[in-house]
Amino acid sequence: MSDTDCLFCKFVSGELNADIVYETDKVIAFRDINPQAPTHVLIVPRKHIASINDLTDSDREEIGNLYLAAKEVAKEAGFSEDGYRVVMNCNAAAGQTVFHVHLHLLGGRTFSWPPG
Ligand code: AMP
Numbered sequence: 001m002s003d004t005d006c007l008f009c010k011f012v013s014g015e016l017n018a019d020i021v022y023e024t025d026k027v028i029a030f031r032d033i034n035p036q037a038p039t040h041v042l043i044v045p046r047k048h049i050a051s052i053n054d055l056t057d058s059d060r061e062e063i064g065n066l067y068l069a070a071k072e073v074a075k076e077a078g079f080s081e082d083g084y085r086v087v088m089n090c091n092a093a094a095g096q097t098v099f100h101v102h103l104h105l106l107g108g109r110t111f112s113w114p115p116g
């Protein structure tokens, strides 16, 4: 299932090139074009789901797969033990700009809390 107007679906299909760092049959992970940390990777399901608000019971595994991928990318990047942040924005107040759910994986520096 894909959306013809969706940037991340175009990365999934290969119509556009992303800087892919990890992939499985369910997810792809690629470098954010505007990194907010030394490592800033976006992890997306191959299935098009616009936002958290659009999740259904059948998407449990899709979302779980994003976190399992985050664990692997963090391990490969070498900051599993130091720590890292994963974030998923939903709609305007949180700053979501691409409407294909994605986990931000940020690592390689220290993060403050609460986030801005
Ligand atoms: P969000 O604001 O949570 O929807 O995150 C969207 C993210 O996609 C932002 O961090 C953007 O920098 C990133 N982004 C936008 N266009 C591209 C692109 N062409 N390649 C990689 N990342 C992108």
Ligand code: ZN
Binding pocket: 002, 003, 006, 007, 008, 009, 010, 047, 048, 049, 099, 100
């Ligand atoms: Zn999409």
